[in-house]
Amino acid sequence: MIELRELSPEDGIDIYNMLQEIGPGENGFFNDGYKYPFDNFYEYLLDNYNASRGIELKLGHVPQTTFWLIVDGQPIGIAKLRSYLNYALRESGGHIGYSIRPSERNKGYGKILLKEALSKAKDIGIKEVLITCNEGNLGSRSVIEANSGKLEVIKEGLCKYWIKLSE
Template identity: 50%
Template sequence: MTLTLRAINRVENEDIFLMIQEMGEGENGFVNSLLSDDLEMFYQKLHRNIEISQGINLGEGFVPQTLYWFFVDEQPVGYGKLRHHLNERLLEHGGHIGYAIRPSERKKGYGKLALKELVAKAVEKDINKILLTVNEENTPSRKVIEASNGELARIKDGVCNYWITINM
């Protein structure tokens, strides 16, 4: 089984839109900011996220982030966010990486593969100390992070901070 990452682009197919619909508003701290009932609005949100990845028109308190689709056998199974650097807010909640697997594709090992690929993308951006935050009760994600060499730094207000350090 091979999971591949693709950065979002301006031309996405309906399979991506349907995956976003299946994922809903998000859960366990992951916010599905692409959710829309309207395909045209979805494309507008994609365009806006491409601007964000380039640091264009960032709102106060926001940092550039790149969104990546996860594919297995050319089918979308989830997506992730890689924030290019941290600010005070992201140090508390959000971290460098956030990811989600669509409900119909969970419990197949895709989370661990996706995290591995996102860590590699972080290293490409010269980020070698990577923060992940996860709700304390989200045991499946905590296990994925711990299996990926994530070290628990603290638990505060129900949010766990994990660091993955890559020796370069």
């Protein structure tokens, strides 16, 4: 049983533990959940819940929804979906960022996570999704290409991929 579940202020220790395992982030993916002690985890959840609704956005940020990939009840990965692009995201960041917890990598979950995130992007009316990825991040490039990503350009070591979402 696989689902991409939206972050909720009610999320608990299982999600927290996954974020600790993912660590501060890598390859351009930033995990802001990592820095919180569990006692303050609610603050992280509430900030991100609000960010999804455009409430108290940080300067220069667009609304962003956080999702968990849940497989048989266990959290496996995280995806962030930005509602639209601004100049900075067009250059680096794109619409979707994701990470799979290290203990669950290389099992096909990255591809599944992106497929599910694309379906959420379609639900909010995005027609074409931009994903940026370091040139040397071969795992992520495989994930994007398996989801019909078309490489537009590689500039200063950063790949820009576009994925057209069907009508």
